[in-house]
Amino acid sequence: xxxxxxxxxxxxxxxxxxxxxxxxxxxxxxxxxxxxxxxxxxxxxxxxxxxxxxxxxxxxxxxxxxxxxxxxxxxxxxxxxxxxxxxxxxxxxxxxxxxxxxxxxxxxxxxxxxxxxxxxxxxxxxxxxxxxxxxxxxxxxxxxxxxxxxxxxxxxxxxxxxxxxxxxxxxxxxxxxxxxxxxxxxxxxxxxxxxxxxxxxxxxxxxxxxxxxxxxxxxxxxxxxxxxxxxxxxxxxxxxxxxxxxxxxxxxxxxxxxxxxxxxxxxxxx
Amino acid sequence: xxxxxxxxxxxxxxxxxxxxxxxxxxxxxxxxxxxxxxxxxxxxxxxxxxxxxxxxxxxxxxxxxxxxxxxxxxxxxxxxxxxxxxxxxxxxxxxxxxxxxxxxxxxxxxxxxxxxxxxxxxxxxxxxxxxxxxxxxxxxxxxxxxxxxxxxxxxxxxxxxxxxxxxxxxxxxxxxxxxxxxxxxxxxxxxxxxxxxxxxxxxxxxxxxxxxxxxxxxxxxxxxxxxxxxxxxxxxxxxxxxxxxxxxxxxxxxxxxxxxxxxxxxxxxxx
Numbered sequence: 001x002x003x004x005x006x007x008x009x010x011x012x013x014x015x016x017x018x019x020x021x022x023x024x025x026x027x028x029x030x031x032x033x034x035x036x037x038x039x040x041x042x043x044x045x046x047x048x049x050x051x052x053x054x055x056x057x058x059x060x061x062x063x064x065x066x067x068x069x070x071x072x073x074x075x076x077x078x079x080x081x082x083x084x085x086x087x088x089x090x091x092x093x094x095x096x097x098x099x100x101x102x103x104x105x106x107x108x109x110x111x112x113x114x115x116x117x118x119x120x121x122x123x124x125x126x127x128x129x130x131x132x133x134x135x136x137x138x139x140x141x142x143x144x145x146x147x148x149x150x151x152x153x154x155x156x157x158x159x160x161x162x163x164x165x166x167x168x169x170x171x172x173x174x175x176x177x178x179x180x181x182x183x184x185x186x187x188x189x190x191x192x193x194x195x196x197x198x199x200x201x202x203x204x205x206x207x208x209x210x211x212x213x214x215x216x217x218x219x220x221x222x223x224x225x226x227x228x229x230x231x232x233x234x235x236x237x238x239x240x241x242x243x244x245x246x247x248x249x250x251x252x253x254x255x256x257x258x259x260x261x262x263x264x265x266x267x268x269x270x
Numbered sequence: 271x272x273x274x275x276x277x278x279x280x281x282x283x284x285x286x287x288x289x290x291x292x293x294x295x296x297x298x299x300x301x302x303x304x305x306x307x308x309x310x311x312x313x314x315x316x317x318x319x320x321x322x323x324x325x326x327x328x329x330x331x332x333x334x335x336x337x338x339x340x341x342x343x344x345x346x347x348x349x350x351x352x353x354x355x356x357x358x359x360x361x362x363x364x365x366x367x368x369x370x371x372x373x374x375x376x377x378x379x380x381x382x383x384x385x386x387x388x389x390x391x392x393x394x395x396x397x398x399x400x401x402x403x404x405x406x407x408x409x410x411x412x413x414x415x416x417x418x419x420x421x422x423x424x425x426x427x428x429x430x431x432x433x434x435x436x437x438x439x440x441x442x443x444x445x446x447x448x449x450x451x452x453x454x455x456x457x458x459x460x461x462x463x464x465x466x467x468x469x470x471x472x473x474x475x476x477x478x479x480x481x482x483x484x485x486x487x488x489x490x491x492x493x494x495x496x497x498x499x500x501x502x503x504x505x506x507x508x509x510x511x512x513x514x515x516x517x518x519x520x521x522x523x524x525x526x527x528x529x530x531x532x533x534x535x536x537x538x539x540x541x
Binding site for chain 2 (some may be wrong): 010012013014046049050052053056057062063065067068070072074075078079082097098100101104105107111112113115116118119120123149267
């Protein structure tokens with residue numbers, strides 16, 4: 001079914017947490033490993049604007065539906081950041097605008113070069129490059145939904161679990177948009193399928209990899225995707241992305257999570 | 271690198287929290303049945319709606335620069351874009367009350383580059399390359415551009431309200447003006463703070479604003495639509511005075527000059 005952008009935009013609300021008892025964290029603080037994962041997800045949510053920047057290197061914004069989605073999506077993701085930052089604040093961890101700016105400044109030269117690279121690729125490939133970004137977005141949003149659901153399932157704290165479920169619910173709509181766009185654009189072009197397949201297989205890394213320190217990526221996906229349940233989740237995600245035209249058989253999630261888990265399990269060199 | 275550490279008093283979080291979402295259902299559109307707008311006024315409504323919703327075109331320019339690193343500014347811009355999309359929706363509601371399709375449902379002619387717009391048409395590749403040299407000094411230029419855009423669109427809404435002389439439209443415009451007041455407040459405070467604090471920011475702002483095209487979001491609109499907008503808002507004696515008044519306000523921005531103000535006024539008058 002086609003994604004209804006009007007319905008999505010009109011129905012969009014900032015994620016609510018004012019009805020959740022965050023004071024409960026004063027007496028029941030979250031453990032350090034949960035806070036570390038939450039901090040990762042907070043940054044990922046706030047830095048959505050940086051991913052928007054990548055999307056805008058293609059002519060995708062000239063499509064009214066895509067442009068309208070970007071507006072609402074950015075706002076929802078900002079509020080996910082705000083909600084998670086509020087949980088962290090209850091644990092005296094501040095993620096304010098200054099901290100976010102400082103993090104973005106650490107991205108360095110790659111951050112300047114990325115849009116130039118993507119813009120060049122977009123000019124070389126043409127409109128088909130939008131399919132890459134839409135499929136990439138689908139893969140990222142799949143990872144985000146999965147991460148929140150896994151966290152909620154592993155989480156024993158009822159307040160945090162409820163907040164994570166609410167965020168995951170909104171992220172599912174983002175998945176629906178990207179998947180509908182990717183499916184349409186991939187179905188229309190064999191060239192788009194070949195390029196998308198190649199780039200997803202060779203270059204894609206789990207959400208947050210381009211903006212967070214590598215040890216944090218290893219830590220977070222080690223927490224969320226280990227064990228038989230994590231492996232089953234990776235297979236489920238691979239089946240979803242493989243259902244897109246021309247992407248059958250891709251195992252980007254199993255491969256990426258597998259690499260990160262292997263790194264996390266490896267002994268630290270003396 | 272000159273960094274601007276202080277903040278203005280504008281509470282970005284409160285702005286984001288209280289953002290204006292859909293409000294077309296709160297508008298009284300029934301009077302348009304008895305007292306419709308004429309086609310020229312609806313044409314102006316359509317054009318303004320298109321530029322209000324062209325925020326991603328603007329993001330394509332500003333996010334390629336260091337502006338994307340300033341989390342407070344991007345938090346504002348995300349909400350600014352959201353509010354503008356619902357302003358455009360309210361203008362669509364006005365059109366639909368006349369039986370017209372909403373703005374994006376009407377095919378636009380292909381945009382064409384005009385004389386003197388080469389720099390404004392720069393794509394992401396060139397913007398990224400230039401941004402390396404501009405660093406965070408460019409944020410001030412983007413804030414000033416946002417401020418001037420508010421003045422330009424403010425003039426357009428004023429013309430629309432006066433020309434149409436329609437009570438129902440006046441109420442819609444008043445509602446929109448209340449939303450846009452907060453946008454102007456943020457851009458004004460940030461422009462003043464950044465251009466007062468940094469000589470580099472002033473230099474970059476002078477360079478960028480000289481070549482900017484107004485209003486923001488109009489660059490990729492159809493040539494005929496752009497011409498009609500400039501004729502309606504900045505044409506004839508009244509329009510020239512409006513352009514002149516904006517030019518004077520530009521000249522009063524810290525670090526900017528009468529020459530830049532005059533240049534922007536001239537660009538507004540150009541059809």
